[in-house]
Amino acid sequence: xxxxxxxxxxxxxxxxxxxxxxxxxxxxxxxxxxxxxxxxxxxxxxxxxxxxxxxxxxxxxxxxxxxxxxxxxxxxxxxxxxxxxxxxxxxxxxxxxxxxxxxxxxxxxxxxxxxxxxxxxxxxxxxxxxxxxxxxxxxxxxxxxxxxxxxxxxxxxxxxxxxxxxxxxxxxxxxxxxxxxxxxxxxxxxxxxxxxxxxxxxxxxxxxxxxxxxxxxxxxxxxxxxxxxxxxxxxxxxxxxxxxxxxxxxxxxxxxxxxxxxxxxxxxxxxxxxxxxxxxxxxxxxxxxxxxxxxxxxxxxxxxxxxxxxxxxxxxxxxxxxxxxxxxxxxxxxxxxxxxxxxxxxxxxxxxxxxxxxxxxxxxxxxxxxxxxxxxxxxxxxxxx
Numbered sequence: 001x002x003x004x005x006x007x008x009x010x011x012x013x014x015x016x017x018x019x020x021x022x023x024x025x026x027x028x029x030x031x032x033x034x035x036x037x038x039x040x041x042x043x044x045x046x047x048x049x050x051x052x053x054x055x056x057x058x059x060x061x062x063x064x065x066x067x068x069x070x071x072x073x074x075x076x077x078x079x080x081x082x083x084x085x086x087x088x089x090x091x092x093x094x095x096x097x098x099x100x101x102x103x104x105x106x107x108x109x110x111x112x113x114x115x116x117x118x119x120x121x122x123x124x125x126x127x128x129x130x131x132x133x134x135x136x137x138x139x140x141x142x143x144x145x146x147x148x149x150x151x152x153x154x155x156x157x158x159x160x161x162x163x164x165x166x167x168x169x170x171x172x173x174x175x176x177x178x179x180x181x182x183x184x185x186x187x188x189x190x191x192x193x194x195x196x197x198x199x200x201x202x203x204x205x206x207x208x209x210x211x212x213x214x215x216x217x218x219x220x221x222x223x224x225x226x227x228x229x230x231x232x233x234x235x236x237x238x239x240x241x242x243x244x245x246x247x248x249x250x251x252x253x254x255x256x257x258x259x260x261x262x263x264x265x266x267x268x269x270x271x272x273x274x275x276x277x278x279x280x281x282x283x284x285x286x287x288x289x290x291x292x293x294x295x296x297x298x299x300x301x302x303x304x305x306x307x308x309x310x311x312x313x314x315x316x317x318x319x320x321x322x323x324x325x326x327x328x329x330x331x332x333x334x335x336x337x338x339x340x341x342x343x344x345x346x347x348x349x350x351x352x353x354x355x356x357x358x359x360x361x362x363x364x365x366x367x368x369x370x371x372x373x374x375x376x377x378x379x380x381x382x383x384x385x
Contacts, residue, residue: 065098068164089144098275280325293321
C-alpha cells in the first residue's frame with residue numbers, strides 16, 4: 001500500500017514509485033504545491049465572461065442533489081453570476097434526501113432543473129448487462145451522467161457544460177492528472193469509456209432486442225456533434241482548489257444542504273455519496289475487484305489534504321470497507337441472479353494481485369429508509385442504521 005495515504009496497490013490505474021508512494025499522491029503534490037490556483041480561477045472567470053449570454057442558459061451542470069453538483073451550482077451562480085441549468089439523470093434509485101437537496105439547491109439559487117427518468121424495465125436490463133460486461137450495476141447512471149448534460153447543451157444551444165471533479169482527484173490516467181493542463185482534460189469518448197467501463201457500442205450489442213432510440217440518451221455525442229454545436233466542457237476541480245469537506249460546509253451553511261447515513265460510508269462522513277440506494281452494491285463490487293472501498297477513498301483524500309495520517313486512513317477504511325450491503329439482496333432479486341454469479345462477474349475483473357476472501361466479509365446493516373428502495377426485499381433481517 002501507499003506509504004503516504006494507505007491506498008492499496010490493487011487500485012485501478014495507480015502505480016507506485018521506489019519510495020512506495022502512489023501516483024495519485026505524487027500528482028496531488030502538484031495540486032497543492034505546483035499550481036497557481038488564483039491564476040486558474042481567473043482563467044475560469046475569463047471562460048465565464050466569454051460564454052455569458054450566448055444561449056438560453058450559460059451552462060449545464062450535472063446535478064443529483066449530492067455535494068459536488070450542489071457546490072458547482074453554488075459557485076457558478078453565486079460567485080460567477082452565470083445562469084445555470086441543472087441536468088439530473090434519475091437512475092431510479094435516488095434517495096429522498098437527495099431529492100430534498102435538489103429542491104433546496106434549485107430554490108435557493110433560482111436554478112432550473114431538467115430530469116431524465118428512464119423506465120425501470122430498461123434500467124434493469126442495463127444493470128444486468130453491465131454486470132455481465134464489466135462487473136458493474138451502475139452503467140446506466142454513469143453513462144447517463146456523462147451523456148445527458150452534454151446532449152442537453154447541444155440540443156438547447158448552451159455553450160458550456162461543467163462537471164464537478166476530474167478523474168485526477170482519485171486516479172492516475174495519463175493526460176488526466178494534475179500534472180496536465182486543464183484544457184486538455186475534457187469530456188470526450190475516452191473519458192466516457194473510463195468512467196462507464198463499457199462502451200455504448202458494446203452495451204447496445206448486448207441488448208439487440210432494445211430499440212436503439214430507447215438507449216440514445218446514454219450515448220455520448222460524437223466529437224463532430226460537440227464541435228458543430230461549439231460546446232465547451234470542463235471540470236471545476238481543474239480551476240478551483242478541490243476540498244470536499246470545505247465545500248460541504250459552504251453548501252450546508254448557504255443552502256441548507258444535508259447528508260445522510262449510507263451503506264459502506266464510515267460514521268462522521270455522511271456527506272459522502274449518500275444520494276443513491278445502489279452505492280452500497282457499487283462499493284462492494286469495487287472492493288471485490290480492487291480491495292478498495294469508500295472509507296479508503298475518504299481516508300486517502302484526507303491524508304493528501306493533511307487532515308489525517310496514513311494509519312488513521314487505513315483504520316478508517318477497515319472500519320467500513322468490504323461489508324456486504326444489506327441492499328444487495330434487493331439488487332440480486334431485481335436482476336434475477338444469485339450471489340455466486342454476482343461475485344463471479346466481479347472476480348473475473350479483479351485487479352492483478354487482488355485476493356478476495358468471502359469468508360471474512362461482514363454483513364452490513366440496513367438503512368433506515370431501505371423500504372423506499374425500488375424492489376425492496378421485505379424479508380431482510382438486518383438491524384437498521
